[in-house]
Amino acid sequence: MKFTCEKALLQAAISTASRAVSPKSSIPALEGILLEAGSDLRLTGYNLETGIRTIVSADITEPGSMVLGARLFGEIIRKLPDDIITFQSANYTVNIKCGMSEFNIMGTSSEEFPELPSVEYQNTLFIPQSRLRSMISQTLFAVSDNESRPIHTGSLFEAEGDTLTVVSVDGYRLALRREPIDKKEGADAFSFVVPGAALSEVEKICGDVDEDASVIQGARHVMFKVGNTMLVARRLEGEFLAYRQAIPRNNPIRIEGDTRMLLSSIDRVSLIISDKLKSPLRCIFDENVLRLSTKTAIGDANDICPLNGNGGGLEIGFNNKYLMDALKAAPADRVRLELSTGVSPCVILPVEGEENFLYMVLPVRLKAGE
Amino acid sequence: MKFTCEKALLQAAISTASRAVSPKSSIPALEGILLEAGSDLRLTGYNLETGIRTIVSADITEPGSMVLGARLFGEIIRKLPDDIITFQSANYTVNIKCGMSEFNIMGTSSEEFPELPSVEYQNTLFIPQSRLRSMISQTLFAVSDNESRPIHTGSLFEAEGDTLTVVSVDGYRLALRREPIDKKEGADAFSFVVPGAALSEVEKICGDVDEDASVIQGARHVMFKVGNTMLVARRLEGEFLAYRQAIPRNNPIRIEGDTRMLLSSIDRVSLIISDKLKSPLRCIFDENVLRLSTKTAIGDANDICPLNGNGGGLEIGFNNKYLMDALKAAPADRVRLELSTGVSPCVILPVEGEENFLYMVLPVRLKAGE
Numbered sequence: 001m002k003f004t005c006e007k008a009l010l011q012a013a014i015s016t017a018s019r020a021v022s023p024k025s026s027i028p029a030l031e032g033i034l035l036e037a038g039s040d041l042r043l044t045g046y047n048l049e050t051g052i053r054t055i056v057s058a059d060i061t062e063p064g065s066m067v068l069g070a071r072l073f074g075e076i077i078r079k080l081p082d083d084i085i086t087f088q089s090a091n092y093t094v095n096i097k098c099g100m101s102e103f104n105i106m107g108t109s110s111e112e113f114p115e116l117p118s119v120e121y122q123n124t125l126f127i128p129q130s131r132l133r134s135m136i137s138q139t140l141f142a143v144s145d146n147e148s149r150p151i152h153t154g155s156l157f158e159a160e161g162d163t164l165t166v167v168s169v170d171g172y173r174l175a176l177r178r179e180p181i182d183k184k185e186g187a188d189a190f191s192f193v194v195p196g197a198a199l200s201e202v203e204k205i206c207g208d209v210d211e212d213a214s215v216i217q218g219a220r221h222v223m224f225k226v227g228n229t230m231l232v233a234r235r236l237e238g239e240f241l242a243y244r245q246a247i248p249r250n251n252p253i254r255i256e257g258d259t260r261m262l263l264s265s266i267d268r269v270s271l272i273i274s275d276k277l278k279s280p281l282r283c284i285f286d287e288n289v290l291r292l293s294t295k296t297a298i299g300d301a302n303d304i305c306p307l308n309g310n311g312g313g314l315e316i317g318f319n320n321k322y323l324m325d326a327l328k329a330a331p332a333d334r335v336r337l338e339l340s341t342g343v344s345p346c347v348i349l350p351v352e353g354e355e356n357f358l359y360m361v362l363p364v365r366l367k368a369g370e
Numbered sequence: 371m372k373f374t375c376e377k378a379l380l381q382a383a384i385s386t387a388s389r390a391v392s393p394k395s396s397i398p399a400l401e402g403i404l405l406e407a408g409s410d411l412r413l414t415g416y417n418l419e420t421g422i423r424t425i426v427s428a429d430i431t432e433p434g435s436m437v438l439g440a441r442l443f444g445e446i447i448r449k450l451p452d453d454i455i456t457f458q459s460a461n462y463t464v465n466i467k468c469g470m471s472e473f474n475i476m477g478t479s480s481e482e483f484p485e486l487p488s489v490e491y492q493n494t495l496f497i498p499q500s501r502l503r504s505m506i507s508q509t510l511f512a513v514s515d516n517e518s519r520p521i522h523t524g525s526l527f528e529a530e531g532d533t534l535t536v537v538s539v540d541g542y543r544l545a546l547r548r549e550p551i552d553k554k555e556g557a558d559a560f561s562f563v564v565p566g567a568a569l570s571e572v573e574k575i576c577g578d579v580d581e582d583a584s585v586i587q588g589a590r591h592v593m594f595k596v597g598n599t600m601l602v603a604r605r606l607e608g609e610f611l612a613y614r615q616a617i618p619r620n621n622p623i624r625i626e627g628d629t630r631m632l633l634s635s636i637d638r639v640s641l642i643i644s645d646k647l648k649s650p651l652r653c654i655f656d657e658n659v660l661r662l663s664t665k666t667a668i669g670d671a672n673d674i675c676p677l678n679g680n681g682g683g684l685e686i687g688f689n690n691k692y693l694m695d696a697l698k699a700a701p702a703d704r705v706r707l708e709l710s711t712g713v714s715p716c717v718i719l720p721v722e723g724e725e726n727f728l729y730m731v732l733p734v735r736l737k738a739g740e
Contacts (some may be wrong), residue, residue, distance in 0.1 A: 001381045064457045072641070072668065075641050076638075076641055079634070079637060079638045079641060080638065082633075084593075091594060099569045100635075100673060100674035100675070101635075101638050101639075101671070101673045101674075102671070102673075103641075103642070103669060103671050103672075104669045104671075105642075105668060106668075239433070264451075265470075265471075267449060267451065268449045268471055269471075270445075271445050271449060271473075272473070272475075273448055298475060298476075299473060299474045299475035299476060300473070301471070301472070301473050302472045302473075303470060303471070304470035304471075345499075
């Protein structure tokens with residue numbers, strides 16, 4: 001195998017493919033990147049859960065394939081000067097030259113590298129990369145890490161008409177984002193569940209650009225195509241929460257507030273809570289005001305946050321972290337909290353515009369003295 | 371104890387005093403900050419090695435003293451809004467109010483807090499903070515971490531005439547910085563050794579400003595005064611290396627190079643070396659060129675760095691890290707390397723201007739095939 005390639009391009013490609021490389025594996029090839037030089041140069045990382053393949057523009061003079069340790073390969077290319085890199089291998093010994101620098105390192109056979117699953121296209125949706133990225137980042141935090149309900153360790157992607165809805169849920173809270181898509185191929189409505197770990201990589205691969213990413217639903221897999229890069233992951237099987245029924249939409253108490261102010265009030269009173277000293281966040285919604293308090297063995301904290309609306313003295317407890325996660329993710333300066341009783345969920349929505357996000361947080365029981 | 375104080379000032383003072391607070395100690399008071407409100411408000415952190423005391427501008431209405439856990443106290447003040455803080459204690463229960471926020475936490479008696487050592491002034495030198503800071507940061511890396519020679523776990527401060535020289539040495543390398551001082555009180559020449567741990571905090575306390583810091587030599591302690599803050603540490607006792615005799619100044623081979631280019635060449639070939647796979651950096655100084663190479667089980671790396679001067683083919687091995695530390699610290703775009711044989715030390719100096727720094731690195735033996 002022999003090719004020449006611009007340093008910056010190769011560096012970016014290694015960094016992308018490395019996202020799917022196992023840092024430590026019992027199969028050494030999985031700690032490596034598969035290089036395939038044919039009609040183009042392809043770099044692949046695959047940890048048996050998520051696979052990422054990216055194509056680099058290179059001048060290939062001798063085709064071939066091999067596997068190189070991802071960490072060392074990446075570090076070498078990163079530290080080379082900004083110039084054309086010449087890559088040449090013979091019997092798995094690789095010679096890398098650039099400027100006045102030269103490396104000789106060992107690679108292994110590409111035969112030990114597992115094959116990426118092939119995806120039979122069923123349905124495809126197209127959506128700008130930046131939009132897909134924000135939808136993922138604003139829902140991913142609510143994905144469950146509890147393996148006893150595997151289906152909820154991923155996010156539901158639901159395409160219907162011109163709209164994509166992404167939903168994550170972990171039993172205590174729910175995060176929903178909805179945005180228009182650019183176009184669709186296949187059925188009018190379809191849905192599938194993508195593992196959270198794969199989405200976390202899709203988020204990083206997507207740029208802050210308007211160009212479309214395509215999301216392809218296969219029979220057992222899902223594929224994301226972002227520029228010259230594609231990511232493939234197994235779909236999660238099982239019955240995802242019927243989220244529409246789970247969200248109360250007729251909560252009588254509606255209160256509006258500044259997202260940042262709410263967040264800093266909660267953040268402050270949370271100082272008294274630690275992993276060792278857990279305690280619910282006590283909220284009392286009065287007229288145009290939210291009184292927050294917490295109490296643990298460390299001491300107590302009290303805060304007042306101005307709001308618009310009357311809670312009539314409703315007292316409700318929350319897990320402080322869940323409420324903060326939702327407010328941090330909410331892409332809006334002002335949010336509306338919809339509440340009913342002290343034992344029913346709180347729904348968080350944008351005050352203005354389309355309902356392109358919805359967060360739901362379940363309350364926790366308050367004991368006297370907390 | 372009762373006082374009011376600006377949030378930003380109190381936050382800065384806690385952060386400064388916290389530098390000398392033990393993160394974990396068998397004496398709980400050492401995990402705290404001593405607050406003393408009298409004619410002024412003083413905050414003290416003391417880990418029995420280094421003590422830091424800082425004075426905050428506050429409106430004291432009730433004098434008193436107590437100890438508060440540094441981490442929690444710091445976090446609470448940091449998260450309060452930018453406003454006036456009211457601090458009030460009664461029976462070691464502290465009430466902290468600011469804006470709409472209120473905390474009640476527990477403190478302990480100041481009697482459990484150890485007293486800072488008192489320093490009898492012997493000699494004092496005055497030097498701009500920014501200059502002191504760079505002198506420390508450019509020599510501290512060469513302080514020994516080997517407790518078997520305690521004297522070398524600190525840096526030598528040597529004041530003579532109008533000059534301060536700071537020297538660190540660890541048996542394999544030496545770092546020296548020399549700068550003029552502003553003024554001096556006491557003897558014409560004096561010297562003392564300051565623990566590396568204390569210097570690392572002095573470096574952080576000094577601002578990037580021209581105002582003088584004062585460095586006070588006491589009988590058994592040394593004190594640094596920086597603005598409203600003072601740091602006290604025990605002097606290290608013992609015989610510091612007679613560094614003047616240790617530095618060869620008549621090395622016949624003199625070569626000049628670009629600091630950054632040298633550094634990146636060494637950095638690149640170092641990729642082949644790891645903690646598990648150690649190997650010396652092989653350097654061959656030829657006419658206007660330095661050939662660098664390393665070889666381990668991972669592979670080999672070769673680099674060429676242009677230089678000015680003729681090394682006549684001198685071959686010499688170095689610990690790559692030691693050479694990089696010196697080049698990273700060197701405050702000059704171009705450096706001169708002074709060499710003699712493959713088994714004698716390399717001296718690194720500025721090409722231009724005063725000799726305000728000097729680094730020395732001892733060679734390591736090269737084996738065939740390395």
